[in-house]
Amino acid sequence: MYDGSGYHGWQVQENAVTVQEKIQDAIEKILSVRENIVGCSRTDSGVHANMFCFNMRTDKEIDTSKIVRSLNAVLPEDISVISCEEADFNFHARYDCTSKEYKYLIWNDKSRNPFLTGRALHYPGEIDIDLLNEEAKSFLGTHDFSSFCAADSSVEDKTRTVKNIGFEKNGKLIEFKIEADGFLYNMVRIIVGTLLDVNSGKIERGKIEEIINSKDRKSAGKTAAACGLYLNIVNYNK
Amino acid sequence: MYDGSGYHGWQVQENAVTVQEKIQDAIEKILSVRENIVGCSRTDSGVHANMFCFNMRTDKEIDTSKIVRSLNAVLPEDISVISCEEADFNFHARYDCTSKEYKYLIWNDKSRNPFLTGRALHYPGEIDIDLLNEEAKSFLGTHDFSSFCAADSSVEDKTRTVKNIGFEKNGKLIEFKIEADGFLYNMVRIIVGTLLDVNSGKIERGKIEEIINSKDRKSAGKTAAACGLYLNIVNYNK
Numbered sequence: 001m002y003d004g005s006g007y008h009g010w011q012v013q014e015n016a017v018t019v020q021e022k023i024q025d026a027i028e029k030i031l032s033v034r035e036n037i038v039g040c041s042r043t044d045s046g047v048h049a050n051m052f053c054f055n056m057r058t059d060k061e062i063d064t065s066k067i068v069r070s071l072n073a074v075l076p077e078d079i080s081v082i083s084c085e086e087a088d089f090n091f092h093a094r095y096d097c098t099s100k101e102y103k104y105l106i107w108n109d110k111s112r113n114p115f116l117t118g119r120a121l122h123y124p125g126e127i128d129i130d131l132l133n134e135e136a137k138s139f140l141g142t143h144d145f146s147s148f149c150a151a152d153s154s155v156e157d158k159t160r161t162v163k164n165i166g167f168e169k170n171g172k173l174i175e176f177k178i179e180a181d182g183f184l185y186n187m188v189r190i191i192v193g194t195l196l197d198v199n200s201g202k203i204e205r206g207k208i209e210e211i212i213n214s215k216d217r218k219s220a221g222k223t224a225a226a227c228g229l230y231l232n233i234v235n236y237n238k
Numbered sequence: 239m240y241d242g243s244g245y246h247g248w249q250v251q252e253n254a255v256t257v258q259e260k261i262q263d264a265i266e267k268i269l270s271v272r273e274n275i276v277g278c279s280r281t282d283s284g285v286h287a288n289m290f291c292f293n294m295r296t297d298k299e300i301d302t303s304k305i306v307r308s309l310n311a312v313l314p315e316d317i318s319v320i321s322c323e324e325a326d327f328n329f330h331a332r333y334d335c336t337s338k339e340y341k342y343l344i345w346n347d348k349s350r351n352p353f354l355t356g357r358a359l360h361y362p363g364e365i366d367i368d369l370l371n372e373e374a375k376s377f378l379g380t381h382d383f384s385s386f387c388a389a390d391s392s393v394e395d396k397t398r399t400v401k402n403i404g405f406e407k408n409g410k411l412i413e414f415k416i417e418a419d420g421f422l423y424n425m426v427r428i429i430v431g432t433l434l435d436v437n438s439g440k441i442e443r444g445k446i447e448e449i450i451n452s453k454d455r456k457s458a459g460k461t462a463a464a465c466g467l468y469l470n471i472v473n474y475n476k
Contacts, residue, residue, distance in 0.1 A: 003352040048353075068349065078352045111306065114241040114316045115286075115357065 003078040004048040005118040005227070011042045019043075019079060023054070026074045030067065031060045040093040040234050041100065044186070046226035048119065050103070051082075053234045055093040099163060099181050101233035102188045104224065106174040113172070120173070121192075121228035125200065129169050132195050136165045138208035139178070139191060146215035148191055149184035150223070158184055158215075177232065189224045190217075197221030241316040242286045243356040243465070249280045257281075257317060261292070264312045268305065269298045278331040278472050279338065282424070284464035286357065288341070289320075291472045293331040337401060339471035340426045342414040342462065351410070358411070359430075359466035363438065367407050370433050374403045376446035377416070377429060384453035386429055387422035388461070396422055396453075415470065427462045428455075435459030 008016035012024070020039060028034045040053040064084045071081045105120035107113045112122045142161040149158055164179040176192055194211065197203040203211075203221055211219045246254035250262070258277060266272045278291040302322045309319045343358035345351045350360045380399040387396055402417040414430055432449065435441040441449075441459055449457045 001349070001352055003355075072349055077350065077355045080349045080352050082349050111239070111310055111318045111320050112315065114239055114318050117241075117315045119353065 001080045001082060002049050002052065003119070004043060004046050006076075006078055008045045009043050009047065010039050010049075010052075019049075020054075022076060022079055023071075023081075026071050027056070029074045030070050031058065031062070033058070033060060038093050040097050041183075041231055043231055044189075044226050044229075046118070047229045047231070049231040051234050052231055053093045053097070053236075055087060055091055057089070096236055097182075097234055098237050099179055099235045100183065100231065101164070101177055101179040101235075102183065103230040103232040104176040104178075104188060104192045105228045105230070106176070107172060108169075108174050109172040116173075118227045121225050123174075123196065127169075127174060127196075127199055129167050129174070131205070132167050132199060135195055135198050135205065135208055136167065138212070139165050143212050144215055145184050145187055145212070147211050147217055147220045148187050148194070149217065150186040150190070151217045153185040155184060160184065160187070179233070186223050188229060189226065190220050190222075192224040192228070194221030196224065239318045239320060240287050240290065241357070242281060242284050244316055246283045247281050247285065248277050248290075257287075258292075260314060260317055261309075261319075264309050265294070267312045268308050269296065269300070271296070271298060276331050278335050279421075279469055281469055282427075282464050282467075284356070285467045285469070287469040289472050290469055291331045291335070291474075293325060293329055295327070334474055335420075335472055336475050337417055337419050337473045338421065338469065339402070339415055339417040339473075340421065341468040341470040342416075342426060342430045343466045343468070344412040344414070345410060346407075346412050347410040356465045359463050361412075361434065365407075365412060365434075365437055367405050367412070369443070370405050370437055373433055373436050373443065373446055374405065376450070377403050381450050382453055383422050383425055383450070385449050385455055385458045386425045386432070387455065388424040388428070389455045391423040393422060398422065398425070417471070424461055426467060427464065428458050428460075430462040430466070432459030434462065 002019050007019050010019045012018050012020045020037060024034065024037060035056050035058050037054045037056045043049060064086060067084050068081050107116050107120045107122050108127050110124045139162045142159060144159050146158045160180050160182050162178060162180045166177060168175045178188055194203060198205060240257050245257050248257045250256050250258045258275060262272065262275060273294050273296050275292045275294045281287060302324060305322050306319050345354050345358045345360050346365050348362050377400045380397060382397050384396045398418050398420050400416060400418045404415060406413045416426055416429065432441060436443060
């Protein structure tokens with residue numbers, strides 16, 4: 001679990017502080033050895049995780065019942081380890097993942113919410129939840145999501161299967177959730193941005209299928225801000 | 239609405255940054271005049287507000303439909319103004335308040351929640367909600383709350399009427415709420431601390447009434463951390 005506000009995403013990179021680096025630092029402090037860890041996802045700069053899974057191979061003996069507490073004692077306050085268990089030697093946190101759910105938070109009020117600064121998109125205009133839920137249905141199923149992938153992505157196969165999608169409103173807080181077998185670079189943020197463009201009238205209603213079929217990033221809407229995005233659930237069901 | 243983490247409470251004081259000062263600064267920027275504002279409560283250092291009311295008397299003409307947006311544009315991100323309306327000349331945000339509700343958040347899990355750092359008490363041990371709700375009932379009604387008031391308070395009449403009190407559990411998040419016609423200095427935090435001391439066995443069960451009757455701060459439990467406390471509702475019903 002981590003608040004990604006202060007990090008340049010998960011993945012280690014030069015000249016930028018990342019969550020992976022902080023966890024590897026913590027592990028090094030405890031085990032006195034630098035191990036590489038493998039994350040289930042490469043979250044972007046500013047993106048959060050309510051659930052996140054990583055694996056590590058090590059020759060060191062680890063007491064899985066104690067390491068969680070030891071790690072939390074040396075990790076920064078915006079990262080928290082929840083549990084640790086021994087896995088098969090071949091377990092891979094990213095490749096073995098069967099589906100993921102992302103959540104996107106929108107604070108829908110004229111005034112900002114000081115408790116959600118950096119943790120939700122502030123959208124002051126009206127949002128028609130019923131319209132967006134109707135439009136969102138077009139994403140369900142298996143599609144080539146090229147239109148909803150950042151143009152600089154090098155992934156070849158852009159076919160993904162969306163299993164669940166929808167918005168829920170709780171007072172002024174709107175929660176968007178999407179579950180799929182995998183996600184392309186910026187996919188959730190472009191889907192949310194496009195749906196908000198439909199809400200504002202910038203994109204015509206009933207056009208999502210057409211946008212998907214165009215396989216052209218330019219036909220979709222803007223990329224919604226990173227701060228509202230949370231990796232929410234990671235599944236390893238066979 | 240404000241996240242109190244970065245402030246020494248509401249009330250202006252020398253050599254410390256407060257919420258009142260920040261709002262007065264913002265008003266001065268917009269109206270070009272320094273006005274004193276009167277808050278409904280003096281929240282402590284680190285205490286938050288989901289709702290807060292202040293009044294201001296001014297000779298300046300104010301467009302109440304526009305000032306909210308103007309204030310939010312110049313206020314820091316951890317303070318947000320929700321609404322503004324004209325009141326009777328004699329309206330007083332503190333004296334006219336008929337009741338307030340405070341909320342206290344407890345994150346009840348072995349691992350901390352990075353999204354609640356500075357915004358909830360992290361309590362790793364088990365909490366018996368049913369026991370605490372049973373014990374909390376003893377606070378209901380009109381009592382002299384001297385035992386639940388910081389020893390350095392100068393208030394003379396320490397009689398207050400508690401109208402509602404109770405804990406609710408949502409997953410790992412526990413919400414304590416208390417409504418009263420008024421609160422003494424540190425009253426909510428000492429009530430929460432005392433109930434948590436009953437939970438841990440440090441204070442015997444069934445002793446709350448006795449502690450109230452002792453009118454002695456020393457008989458009650460510890461003062462729970464400020465970071466979990468939120469002024470939640472402010473009522474002005476006649």
